[in-house]
Amino acid sequence: MTDLQVSAQAATSRTAEDLLAQMTLEEKLAQIVGFWEKEDGEAVAPLQGEFETPRGYDEVTKNGLGHLTRVYGTRPVDADDQARRLWAQQRRLVTGTRLGIPAIVHEECLTGLSAWKAATFPTPLAWGASFDAELVEEMAALIGASMRDLGIHQGLSPVLDVIRDPRWGRVDECIAEDPYLVGTVGTSYVRGLQSTGVHATLKHFIGYSASQSGRNFGPVHAGPREIADVLLPPFEMAVLDGEVRSVMSSYNEIDGVPVAADPEIITGILRDRWGFDGTVVADYFGVAFLQLLHHVAGDLGEAAGLALKAGVDIELPTGDAYLDPLADAVRSGKVDEALVDRAVLRVLRQKAELGLLDATFDDEPPSGVDLDSPEHRRVAARLAEESLVLLSNDGTLPLAQPRRVAVVGPNADRPEALFGCYSFLNHVLAQHPQAAVGLEIPTVREALAAELAGAEVVAVRGCAVDDEDRTGFDEAVAAASSADVAVLVMGDHAGLFGRGTVGEGCDRDDLDLPGVQRELVEAVVATGTPVVLVLLTGRPYVVDWALECCAAVVQAFFPGEEGGRAIAGVLSGRVNPSGRLPVSLPRSSGAQPYSYLHPALGGDGDVTNLSTVPVRPFGFGLSYTSFTHSDLTVDAEAATGGTITARVRVTNTGDRAGADVVQLYAHDVVGSVTRPVAQLVGYRRVELDAGESVEVELVVPTTRVAFTDRSGRRVVEPGELELWVGASCADKETSARTTLTGGVHEVTTADARWTTTTVR
Template sequence: MKIKCYYILACLAISPFLAHSQKFPYKDSRLSITERVDDLLGRMTIDEKVGQLAKPLGWEMYEKTGHGVGASQKFKELVKKEPIGLLWATLRADPWTQKTLETGLSPAEAAKATNALQRYMLDSTRLGIPLLLSEETPHGHMAIGATVFPTAIGQASTWNTALIERMAAVIALEAAAVGAHNGYGPVLDLAREPRWSRTEESYGEDTFLVGQMGKAMVKGMQGEKIGGKGKLFSTLKHFVAYGVPEGGHNGGPASVGERDLRQNYLAAFAPAVRQGAHSVMTAYNSIDGIPCSSNAWLLNQILRKEWGFQGFVVSDLLSIQGLHGGHATASSPVESAAQSLGAGLDVDLSGTAYGKNLKDALALGLIDEETLDQAVKRVLRTKFALGLFEDPFVSEQEAMRTVGTKAHRAVAKQVALEGITLLKNDNELLPLKGNMKRIAVIGPNADNVYNQLGDYTAPQAEGKVTTVLQGIREKVGQKMTVEYVKGVAIRDTAASDIAAAVAAAERADVVVLVMGGSSARDFMTSYQATGAANVEESKNAISDMESGEGFDRASLDLMGDQLKLMEAIHATGKPIVLVTIKGRPLNLNWAQEHLPAILDAWYPGQEGGLAIADVLFGDYNPSGRLPISVPRSVGQLPVYYNHQKPKHHEYIDIEAKPLYSFGHGLSYTKFAYSKLHIVKKEKDASFDVEITLDVENIGQYDGDEVIQLYLVDEVSSVVTPIKQLRGFQRIHFKKGEKQAVAFTLNPEDLKIWGVDKAWIVEKGRFKVLVGSSSDDIRLEGSFVLEKDYPLE
C-alpha cells in the first residue's frame, strides 16, 4: 500500500513534464485557433481557468542578481498558487514601482527577464500556457532606454495621422523587442474638463479628431492583424466618458445621456475598434449610476453586439474592487467579481479581484461556468493568434539593436516639431533674428528633464533628453551668448530668485521664458494603490507636480511665483517669447495681453528641446493646432467648441468664447483659401458630398497648413452642435505654391441618434465651413439632402 502511494505521489510530481512531453491538439499549430482553444479549455481545471483571467503587477516578478536576471521567488510562489495568464507593466520603471536606472532593467536585461518568465511558465506549469505581457505605451514604452515621444495632447496637436501611425509603429517595435505583446493606449477619452489630471493623456476635446488619432495609433501599433513581428495589440482606454468627471475629480461620475454618449464619447472609440483594436479597458467612473466595470450594456450590447468587437475587456487597476469600495454597488468582493464577469469584463488588472472571489461566485451560483469559459476563451484565442504557444521568446541582441535608436529619436523630434503651436506672434518677433547677440533663457521648465516628459515616463539616462536650454545652446553655438536663470519653481515659492532672472533679462536682447506645469513624479511623493499620485506636501520640499494622474485642479492659473516672474521680466521692456510646457490648458490671459509671442509645446518628449529651438530660430515653421480649447476662466467650463445649440451668449464679466479656440495655431507664413465647390450625389440608399477648394501659400516661408472642414446641421429633430469637425488635412506648401484640396462626406459624417433611438441622416440643409481653425472660417457653402437615410 505504501509503495502504491509513493507511486501516485511521484506521478503527480512529474505530471507537468508528462503533459509537456505529449503532443496535445492545442499544441498543434496546423489546427484552427478555435479547435486549439476548445481542446485546451477542455483540459483546464477551474483554478486554471480563473488564473487565465488574472493580470498581476509584473515588476515584482523578476529579480536582478550578480548572476543576471531571472524569475523572482514571488513569481514562482504566485504561479504555484494560481496559474496566472497575464502580467502588467513587468518592465515599468518609475517612482511608484520604485524601479530606478539601477534597480530596473536595460533593454537587454528586459529581454532576459521576459524570456525567463516565459520559460518558467512553459517548464513548470501543468499545461505550459505562456504569459501575455502587457506594457504601458502611451507616448513610448514606459521602460528604461525606450524612446520618449510627446504626450498624447501634443501628438494630437500635429493633426497628422500618418505621423502618429509611424510613431505607434516605433513604440510597438521597441516594446515587442523586449518581450511585450500588448500596449496600453491610445487613450480615447474626450477631454472636456481641463481641471482633470489626465488631460495630457488625451487627444483633446473633439470626437472626430480623437477617433482619427486613435485609429492611426492602433493601425501603427498592431498592423493589419495581431501577431505580426515587431507589433503589439492595442488596449483602448478608458471605456467610457472618463474625461468629463464632475468637478474635474479623477474617476468621478460622468453626467452624460445616451445620445451624448453615442454621438460623442462612444463615437471617439468606434474608429479604433473598427480598425481592429483587440483590447478595451473599462474606466473607473460611473455613467447614470452604473460603474463602467459592471456595465453590461456598454460591454456586451454596444461593444460586442453592435460593434462586433472580438477581443477581450480588461479592468483598470482595482476598478473591480471599486464596485464594493468607492461605488458601493456590490456588497462584497465576491459580488464585485460576479458583477464584472457577468457584465462582460474578462481580465482583472491587479490579479486580486477575481481568483478566489470568482470561485466563490461560481459555488454560490452568482455566475455560471459558461460565462467563465467565454472570458477564458477570449484570452486563449489572443494567445494563439499571437503565436505564443509556438515561440514566446525574444532575442536579447535584437532588443539592444532596436530600442532607442537614432532613427526612432528622429521620429520623436518630428512629432514634437509638428505639435508645437504658435499661439501669438505680434510684429513677427518669431522667428528670432540672427542679429541678436545675447539671449536670456529663464524659467522652471527651461532646463528640467522630467518636467518636459509628462506622466507615464521611465527614468532617463544622463544626456538622453535635450532640454530647451540645451537645444538653444546647441542651435546658436558661439554665435550668441546664452544666459540661463531658473528664477522660480512650478509651485514652490521658497527658492524664488526673480531678481536674478530680471538681471539676466536686462542684459539680453531677447528673453525666452519657459514655464507652465509638470507631471514629473518623484520619490518624495506618495502614490495610491492605483498608481495615481497623492496630493500632499513633503516636509522638506514642494514637488513641481501639478498635473498627471491624481493631480486634479480647482483653477487653471499658473502656480507658484510664475506669473510674478512673467510680470517682472515684462517690466524690463525686453522682447519676450513665452514657451509653455505643460499637460493641460492653463490661464494665459495676462501673457496674451502683454507678451508679443507665445509657443505652446505641451510635453514635447526627449527631443523637445531641439524641436523648440528649431521653431524659435526659423529652421521649422510652426504648424501645430490646438486639439483642445483654452479657457479664459474655469467659470466658463465646459468650454469646448462644438457645444450643443444654441450659441453661447456673453457673460457680464468676460467673453463667452475661449482665449484660444479648438484648431487655433499660427504660422510664419500666410495662406489664402478660394474656390469652394460642393457636389452632392444622392443614391437610393446612400450619398456622398464632394468638397473641393484651393489653398495658396501667400507668405514668405514654406510651411504646413491644416485645412479644417466643419459641418452644421441647420435643422434637425434633435439638438445638434453649433458646428463639428468632419475633416482635416495637413499639407505642406512651398512659398507661393497653390494646391487643390478635396474632402468627401458620407452618411457616417452626418448621422444623428434620432428621437426614436436609431441612427439616421435626416433630409435638410447642411452648412459647410472650411478654414484654419474652428473660429477662423475662410469659406462657407451648403448643400441639401432631399430625403432621409436610415442607418443600421
C-alpha cells in the same frame, strides 16, 4: 523576430476550445488575471497595495497565468537582463504547469514603450496638435517593433477619451476635444502598433473624461446623446476601422452604474452592436474598486461576478478578485462558471492570435535591442516640430540673431518638463532618483544655446513650477534687463496622484499657471525686454493676459525627447510652426467645462452677461508664412446615406515654405435636436512652397454629421448643411452649402468609413 512572434493567422496545434475543456476551475481563473512583481514604494497605479496579499511568482503561477504586468516598466531595469528573466518566467509556465501556456506580457506605451532608456515621444495632446495621423501611425509602428522585439504582446494605449474639461488631470494623455480628430489619430495609432503584431488596448471605455468637476474617478452625468455622439465615436472607429484587439474598461460610473459592472456598455455596445471579439481588460484594480470605492458589491467575490457578467474578461494588474474570491463565489453558486468560461475562451483565443499556445521559449532571449534608434529620434523630432502651436507673435519670432538671450523659468533647464505623466521618466524614474535618466534629452536651454551658436545664453530659474518662492525673481529680472530677448519657459510638471500639476490624479481647481509663474512673467515683461513665452504644459491654461503683454507665445504640449530642439528650432526660425490647437484655449476657469461642439445657446449671446468664447479657438495656430483658403465647392446635393465631396484651394501667400492644416467644418442648419455650431468633418496637412497653390479634395461620409435623435437612434436627417474652411473652427474664410436628400438615414455599423483625401 523570434519564432514565438508569429502572425495572427499562424496555425496552432492546440485550440482555445480544447484547452478550456481540459481546465480545472483554478486553471481557468489563472488565465484571467495578471501577476505584478513590484516592491514597496513603486506606486504607479491608484491605491496600489490596498488589495492583494503579496505572493511569489511560483505560487501565483502554479496553475498558469493570463498576464505578466509591466515586466520592463515597473522599475529601471536593463532590457537585456530583464529579457532573460522574462524568458525564464515564460519557460517556467511552459514546462512547470500542467497545460504549459505562456502569459501575455503587457506594458504601458502611451508616449513610447514605458521602459528604461526607451524613446519617449510627444504626449497624445501633441499628436492632436500635429493633425498628422499618418505620422502617429509611423510612430506607433516604431513603438510596437520595440515591444515585439522584447517579447511584449499588448500595449495599454491609446487613450481615446474626448477632452471635456481641461481641469481634469489626464488631459495630457488625451488627443483632442473633437471626437473625429481623436478617432482618426487614435485609430492610426492602433494600426501602427498592431502592424507589428502587438495588440493595442483602447482606454478608457467609456466616459472617464466627462467626470464631475474634472475630478479623477468622478461620477459622470453625461446624457445618452453626449455619450453616443461625442464619447463613443472614437472607440467605434478604432474597433470597426482599426480592428483593435483589446479594450480597457474605465473606472467611472455613468448615472450611478459603474462601467466595469455595466453589461449594456461592455457587452451591449462593444460586442453586440460593434461586433468586437477581442478581450476586455480591467483598468488596474478596477474590479476591486466595485467593492472598495463604488460600493455596489459586498465583497470581492461579488465584485468579480458583476465584472464578469458585464464583460470584463481579465483582471489587471493582479488577481485580487478573480482568484480566490471568485473561486469561492463559483463554488457557492453565486457566480455562474459559464461566465468564467466565456472570459477564459476569449483570453485563449487572444493567445492563439499572438502565437503563444505553441510557443516554447526555448530560443535565446533578445539582446542589444536599440530602444532609442536614429529612426525613433527622427520621428520624435518631426512629431515634436509639427505639434508646436504659435499662439501669438508681434514679429519678434523668429529671433533675429540676438547677441544675448535670457532663458528664464522652472521648465527652461529641466528634462522632465518635456514629458507627460505616462512617460517612464515621470511615471517611474521619479521614484528612483538614484537611477540615471538613460536618454539624451536636450533641455530648452541647452537646445537654444546650440541653435543660437553666436549668442550668449544666460539661464535663470526664477521660480519653481508650483510653490510660492519668489526669491529668484530679482536674478531673473536682472538677466532679462541685460538681454536682447527673454525666453520664459513656464508650465507644468507631470506626475501621479498629487505629485505633479498635471497627470493622473493631478486635477486643478483653476486654470491659472501653477505657483507664482504669472508673477514672474509679468516681472520680466516690466523690464521692457521683448518676452517670448514658451508653455510646456499638459493642458491648456488661461493665458489671455500673456497674449496681450508678451511679444510671442508658443504652446508646447509635452513634446518629448526631441522637444527641446523642436522649440529651439521654432524660436530660431529653422522650423516653421504648423501645430494647431487640439483643444480650445480657455477664457476662464469658470467657463468650464467648455467644448467648441456646443449648440447655439452654449456660446455667447444676449441671454448671459458672461463670455465663454475661448481666447484661441479649436484649430488655431500661426505660421511664419501665410495661407489663404478659397473657392470651396461642395456637391449641391447628397443622399443622407451617401458622401459629400468638398474641394478647396489652398495657397501659400507668404515668402517661405510651410505646412497648413486644411480644416473642413459643418453645421446642420436645422435639426430635430440642437446641433453644434461647428463640427470638424475633415482635415489634411499640406506642405506648400512659397507661392504654391493646390486644390485639396475631402470626401466626407454623411454619417460624420450623424446624431442621436429623440428616439435614441443615430441618424442623418435630410436638410441643409453649411460647410466652411478656415484657420480654425471660428474662421469661415470660404463657405458653401449642400442639401442632404432622401429619407432619414439610420446609421449602422456598416456605415463606418475612414476618411479619404486627395491633394493635387
